[in-house]
Amino acid sequence: MSGILRNIADLDRAAAAGLRTLYPPQLKILVGSASCGVAMGAPDVEAAARRAVEELHLDAVVCRTGCIGFCAKEPLLDLVLPDGPRVSYPHMTPGKTRGLLEAYSRGNLEPEKALGRFTSEEIVSTGEVHSYPPCPEPLRRIPEWSNLDFYRRQKKVILRNCGSIDPRALDETIARGAYRGALRAMTDMTPEAVIDEVVKSGLRGRGGAAFPTGQKWRMAREASADVKYVVCNADEGEPGAYMDRTVLEGDPHAVLEGMLIGAFAIGAGEGFIYVRSEYPLAIEMLEHAIDQAGKRGLLGEDILGTGRSFHVTVRRGAGAYICGEETALIESLEGHSGEPRTRPPYPATNGLWGKPTVVNNVKTWASVAPIVTRGAAWYAGMGTRRTPGTTIFSLEGAVRNAGLVEVPYGISVRDLVYGIGGGLTGDRPLKGFQAGGASRGCLPPSVLDLAIDTEDRDNATILMGTGGVIVLDDGACMVDMARFLVGFFLEESCGKCVPCREGTRQMFRILSRTCEGHGTMADLALLERLARSVKSASVCGMGAMAPGAVMTTLSHFRGEFETHIREKQCPAGVCRGLAAPGSSIGSSAAVRQ
Ligand SMILES: Cc1cc2nc3c(=O)[nH]c(=O)nc-3n(C[C@H](O)[C@H](O)[C@H](O)COP(=O)(O)O)c2cc1C
Ligand code: SF4
Ligand code: SF4
Numbered sequence: 001m002s003g004i005l006r007n008i009a010d011l012d013r014a015a016a017a018g019l020r021t022l023y024p025p026q027l028k029i030l031v032g033s034a035s036c037g038v039a040m041g042a043p044d045v046e047a048a049a050r051r052a053v054e055e056l057h058l059d060a061v062v063c064r065t066g067c068i069g070f071c072a073k074e075p076l077l078d079l080v081l082p083d084g085p086r087v088s089y090p091h092m093t094p095g096k097t098r099g100l101l102e103a104y105s106r107g108n109l110e111p112e113k114a115l116g117r118f119t120s121e122e123i124v125s126t127g128e129v130h131s132y133p134p135c136p137e138p139l140r141r142i143p144e145w146s147n148l149d150f151y152r153r154q155k156k157v158i159l160r161n162c163g164s165i166d167p168r169a170l171d172e173t174i175a176r177g178a179y180r181g182a183l184r185a186m187t188d189m190t191p192e193a194v195i196d197e198v199v200k201s202g203l204r205g206r207g208g209a210a211f212p213t214g215q216k217w218r219m220a221r222e223a224s225a226d227v228k229y230v231v232c233n234a235d236e237g238e239p240g241a242y243m244d245r246t247v248l249e250g251d252p253h254a255v256l257e258g259m260l261i262g263a264f265a266i267g268a269g270e271g272f273i274y275v276r277s278e279y280p281l282a283i284e285m286l287e288h289a290i291d292q293a294g295k296r297g298l299l300g301e302d303i304l305g306t307g308r309s310f311h312v313t314v315r316r317g318a319g320a321y322i323c324g325e326e327t328a329l330i331e332s333l334e335g336h337s338g339e340p341r342t343r344p345p346y347p348a349t350n351g352l353w354g355k356p357t358v359v360n361n362v363k364t365w366a367s368v369a370p371i372v373t374r375g376a377a378w379y380a381g382m383g384t385r386r387t388p389g390t391t392i393f394s395l396e397g398a399v400r401n402a403g404l405v406e407v408p409y410g411i412s413v414r415d416l417v418y419g420i421g422g423g424l425t426g427d428r429p430l431k432g433f434q435a436g437g438a439s440r441g442c443l444p445p446s447v448l449d450l451a452i453d454t455e456d457r458d459n460a461t462i463l464m465g466t467g468g469v470i471v472l473d474d475g476a477c478m479v480d481m482a483r484f485l486v487g488f489f490l491e492e493s494c495g496k497c498v499p500c501r502e503g504t505r506q507m508f509r510i511l512s513r514t515c516e517g518h519g520t521m522a523d524l525a526l527l528e529r530l531a532r533s534v535k536s537a538s539v540c541g542m543g544a545m546a547p548g549a550v551m552t553t554l555s556h557f558r559g560e561f562e563t564h565i566r567e568k569q570c571p572a573g574v575c576r577g578l579a580a581p582g583s584s585i586g587s588s589a590a591v592r593q
Contacts, residue, residue, distance in 0.1 A: 002295070002296070003296070004296060004297040005179070005296050005297050005298060005304060005305075006297060006304060006305030007183075007304070007305055008180075008183060011174055011179060011180060011183065014170070014171045014174040014175075014296075015171070015174045015175040016175075017171045017175075018165075018169065018170075018171030018172040018173070018174050018175025018176070019175045021061075021063075021166075021169060021171065021172055022164075022165065022172050022175055022176075023080065023130070024061055024080075024082075025082055026059040026060055026061060026082055027058060027059065027060035027061075027079060027080070027081060027082055027104070028060065028061050028063060028079070028080035029049045029053070029060055029061070029062045029063070029077065029078075029079060029080075029101075030063050030064075030065050030077065030078040030079075030080060030086075031045055031046040031049065031062065031063070031064055031065070031075070031076075031077050031078075032065055032066070032067055032068055032074065032075060032076040032077070032078075032163060033046065033064040033065065033066070034066045034067030034162075034245075034246055034249045034250055034281070035067075035242070035245060035246075035249060035279075035281050035282075036067060036071050036074055036242070037067060037074050037075050037076065038281070040074040040075045041075050041092075041093065041094075042064075042074070042075040044093075044094045045075050045077055045092045045093065045094060045097050046062060046064065047094070048093075048094035048095075048097040048098055049062045049077065049097050049101065050062050051098075052097065052098050052101040052102070053101070056101060056102065056105045058101065058104070058105060060101075063166050064166055064167075064168075065078075065162075065163050065164065065165060065166055065167070065250070066161075066162040066163055066165075066167050066246065066249050066250020066251060067162055067163060067246050067249065067250055067404065068088075068162065068163030069150075069154075069159065069162070069163065069246075069403045069404040069405060069406070070090070070115075070150055070401070070403045071402050071403040071404065072400065072401050072402045072403055073090035073091060073115055073403075074090075074091075075091070075092045075093075076088055076089065076090055076092065076115070077089050077092045077097060077100070079100075079104065079109070081109075083133045084132065084133055084135065084136060084139070085117045085118055085119060085132040085133070085135050085139060086117065086118040086121075086132060087109065087111075087114050087116075087117045087118075087139065087142060088114060088115045088116050088117070088118075088145065089110075089113055089114055089115060090115040096113075100113070109138065109139060111138050111139050111141050111142050112141075114139075114142045115142075115143075115148070116142060116143050116144065116145035116147075116148050116151075117135065117139060117142045117143070117144060117145060118132060118144075118145050118146075119131065119132055119135065119144055119146075120132060121164060123160075123175075123176050123177050124156065124157055124160035124176075124177070124370055125160065125176060125177025125178065125180060125181065125369060125370050125373050125374070126177040126180065126373060126374075127374055127378075128177075149401065149419060149420060149422050150401045150403065150405075150420055150422070151420075152419070152420075153407055153411065153415055153419055153420055154405055154406055154407055154420065155382060155390050155406060155407060155408055156390075156406045157367060157370055157379075157382070157389065157390045157406065158206075158247060158254070158363050158366045158367055158390060158391070158392055158406055159246070159247065159250070159251070159392060159404070159406045160176070160251070160254070160370070161173060161176050161178075161250065161251040161254065162246060162247065162249075162250030162251050163250060164176065165250075165251065167249065167250055167251055167252060167285050167289070168285070168288055168289075168292075170253065170289070170292050170293070170296060170298075173251065173253045173254075177369075177370075177373060178253050178254070178257055178369070179253070179257055179298055179304070179369075180369075180373050181257060181261060181368070181369030181370065181371075181372035181373040182257050182260045182261050182264075182298070182303075182304065182369065182372075183304050183306075184372055184373060185261045185264055185265070185372050186264055186303070186304060186306045186308055187304075187306060189372075191221060191264060191265045191266070191267065192221070194261060194264065194265040194372065195214050195217050195218050195221060195265050196214070197214075197371060197372060197375070197376045198213055198214035198217060198265070198368065198371060198376070199212070199214030199215065199218070199376075200214075200376035200377075200380065201214070201371045201376035201379040201380055201388060201389070202376075202379070202380050202383075202387070202388035202389070203364065203367055203368070203371060203379065203388070203389060204387055204389075204454055205360060205361055205364050206361045206362075206363035206364045206367070206391055206466070207233055207324075207326075207360070207361030207363075207364065207466065208361075208437065208465040208466045209465075209541075210387065210454035210455070210465075213360060213364055213368075216348050216358055216360075217262060217265050217266050217358055219346070219348035219349060219356075220266040220268075220348045220349070220356040220357065220358045221265060221266045221267060223348065223349045223356035225355050225356050227268075227269070227270075227353075227355045228266050228267050228268040228269075228355055228356045228357065228358075229268050229270055229271065229272065229351065229352045229355060229356075229357040229358075230259050230262045230263045230266065230268045230270075230271040230272075230357070230358045230360070231271065231272050231273075231274060231326075231329070231330070231333070231351075231352065231357055231358065231359040231360070232255055232259055232271070232272070232273040232274065232359075232360065232361075232362060232365050233274060233324060233326060233329060233359050233360065233361050233362070234248060234255075234273055234274060234275040234276070234279070234282070234362045235274055235275070235276050235317055235321075235323050235324035235329060236276065236279075236324065236362070237276070237319070237320070237321035237323075237324045237492070238321075238437045238438060238466050238467040239438055239467075239488055240394055240396050240467060240468060240470055241394055241437070241466060241467045241468060242394060242404070243362075243363065243392040243393070243394060243404060243468070244361065244362035244363065245279050245281075245282050246392075246404055247362050247363065247366050247392075248275070248279070248282035248285060248286055248362060249279075249281050249282050249285050250285075251366070252282075252285045252286045252288070252289035252290075253289050253293065254365075254366040254369065255273070255286075255362055255365045255366050256289060256290065256293055256298075256299065256312060257368070257369045258360075258364070258365030258366055258367070258368035258369055259271045259273075259310075259312060259365050260298070260299070260303065260310055261368050261369060261372055262358055262360065262365065262368060263310045264308065264310075266356070266358055268310070268358070269309055269310060269311065270310070270311050270312075270313075271310065271311070271312045271313075272312070272313050272314075272315050272333055272352075273286060273312060273313070273314045273315065274315050274317055274323070274329050274332070274333060275314060275315070275316060275317065276316070276317045276318075276319045276323075277316040277317060277318060277319055278319050283314060283316065286314050287314055290312050290314065299311065299312055315332075315333055317329075317332060317338070318338075320338055320492065320494070321488075321492035321542070322338055322339070322340065322492060322493070322494040322540075322542055323338035325340050325540055325541060325542060326347055326359040327340045327341035327343060327347065327540075328340045328341075328494070328540075329359065330347060330351055330352050330357065330359070333352055334352065334353060338494065339494050339496045340494070340496070340539060340540035340541075340542075342539065347359055363391060363392060367379075367389060367390075382408040382409075383408040383409035383410055384408075384409045384410040384451065384453050386453055386454065386455045387409040387410075387453050387454045387455065388409070389408065389409065390406050390407060390408050390409070391406070391407070391409060391464070392404055392405065392406045393405050393406075393407070393416065393464070393467075393468040393469055394467065394468030394469075395416060395417070395420065395421050395468055395469050395471070396468060396469070396470045396471070397433070397434075397469075397470040397471035397472055397473075398424050398425050398426075398428060398471045398472060398473040398475075398476075399417055399421040399422070399423070399424060399425065399471040400421060400422035400423055400424070400425055401420060401421050401422040402421070405420050407420070409451075409452060409453055409454070409464075410451045410452065410453065411451065411452055412448060412449050412450060412451055412452065413433060413435060413443075413447070413448050413449075413450070413452065413462060413469060414448040414449055416452075416469055417430070417433065417448070417469065417471055421471065424471060424473050425473075426473075428473035428474055428475070429473060429474045430445050430448075430471065430472070430473065431445070431472045431473055431474050431475075431476050431478075431572075432444050432445065432472045432476070432478065432556070432557070433469055433470060433471050433472055434469070434470040434472065434481065434485075435452070435462055435464060435467075435468075435469045435470075436462070436463055436464040436465040436466065436467055437465045437466045437467030438467070438485050438488050438489070438545065438549055439465060439544075439545030439546075439548045439549050440463065440465060440467075440548065440549065440552060441482070441485065441548060441549040441550065441551065441552025441553040441556075442472065442478055442481050442482070442552065442553040442556065442557065443462065443552065443556060444556045444557070447462060450462045452464045474572065475572055475573070475574070476572055476574070477515075477560070477570055477571070477572040477573075477574035477575055478553055478556075478557035478560045478561070478572075479511060479514050479515055479557075479560060479561055479564050479570070479575065480515055480570075480572075480574050480575060481553060482511055482549065482550050482553040482554065483508065483511035483512060483514075483515055485546070485549040485550070485553070486504055486507045486508045486511055486546050486549065486550055487508055489504050489542065489545055489546035489549070490504040490505055490507075490508050490546070492542070493542065493543075494542075496539060497537075497538055497539040497540075497543065499533060499534045499537035499538045499543055500534060500538040500539070500540075500542060500543035500546070503530055503533060503534035503537075503538075503543075503546075503547075504534065504546045506530055507527060507530055507531065507534070507546065507547070507550055510523045510526060510527050510530075511527075511550070514561065514564050514565060515564070515570075515575045515578075516575070516576075516577055516578075517564070517568045517575070517577055517578050519561075519564060519565040520565060521562075521565060521566075523565070524554070524561060524562075524565070527550065527554070528551070528554070530547075531546075531547035531550055531551050532547070534546065534547045535547040535548070564578065567579070
């Protein structure tokens, strides 16, 4: 369906068209084709499915969707059965796809090969539920998707449409509730009421600092200026992080709708999405979505018949970590080199070209529309008192069910690793984990039961900035991990200030000496002194990150550092040249790869 959308009746008509392609009368073959699926061979699976449909004369459509998060099972192919459930099949190859569709044409759905089946799907933006028709007998043996370990504790709000819609099909997105929040905000609410709702929801930024979103919007709203901007920070430079990319690839309209609501709330007419150029598929999906939204009256002039205008442009970053820091990002958007500005003043009052600018993370923007459609109380009912709502983690390393998971704040790492993650690969012992991004360093198993939050006033939570959880088994070397983390910051330092530029270099040298068996106890003391100075004297937040990563790891695994120095031994058997009592399976070197 095409045509300009001007009101709720138009949205309803688009939704009806979207429902017809979401749940068509014939067989639908859905191939997960976000970056990770593509890297694992999804395009070949899709091509095999198309060939089989033609050669077997099946009444079927083949579609692409975004990532459903279960990376360990990629590539995934789903059959949405005519008058039946949706069934997922893991680890697909072109040969298996052909075999599955041949079996389907003979009336056999190969339930023994399936991973899970969907009996219903929640349309998160509206709270409605789509129920699939009842399941025929042989398929009842397939576990329900919502009962799988991987899925049971998850609650998808940000990823609400990823893996269910074709991200290029605007009507399918609308069928799942998209743009109703924007219409409601612009027709039934004042900008102040929208900000109040976001404040009441307790939404905090998902980009790392966890600043209250509504408060930031209010500052920008109250700043007097002729021009204001909203910016989406999609720079995502954290090692092992790919949540923002997945949202953009699987549901770009979720971000656009959030920005549209934010722009209305603060009074901005223009927005920018800053994406790193290493994300070509995300950029393609975003540009397609912007073009489509423009043609249907959801962006540009007279949006949804309200007379309001909002224009969005995608800007590509060169992939420098520091350009994710909001003031460096603003410098880069202005065409200068991406170096941070000193703050205050903050971007909310003095941002892009000196104008009030709200910079929010991809996940933050994608959280906004459901808050407006379902209300602050619904949102605040999830997560913790300090950090309501959900967030996305990448669960990586030596864990069985590696993948992208969306959970409410307050979950423990034990639930993540042993519940959702299904435990460690090969049942190896857990040595520790790195949680919340490179800056947080490595934590020991003794904190497994603490709740994940964004604040830690009482030392009773695990601070989760960005990134995910990297699970480390007994084959990981913590000294090597500390060296890797500092090496990352050394490489990414913008070089503007001496403490960060030279301090991280010296920290890296000390850790390298330790890994090579030339470290001394005096080095450890020097490392601690250096970390304190770099942290306090650096110009921007990045200078505080490298020391944080080292000090956390050192404080929890000091014995292993001392073993490297005093006994010239690497207990994990990772450091070349040192005695190696253990094996190196699941080593930190493997985790890094
Ligand atoms: C070195 C550094 C890198 C950062 N990288 C990112 C990033 O990649 N994405 C992001 O959203 N925020 C990043 N931030 C945080 C941003 O400066 C900013 O706080 C955030 O974009 C605000 O959005 P939010 O309120 O929605 O979290 C980074 C901060 C620092 C200090
Ligand atoms: S702390 Fe590091 S990244 Fe930040 S301005 Fe200084 S050199 Fe650049
Ligand atoms: S020798 Fe092995 S255990 Fe020790 S720091 Fe190096 S990698 Fe880690």
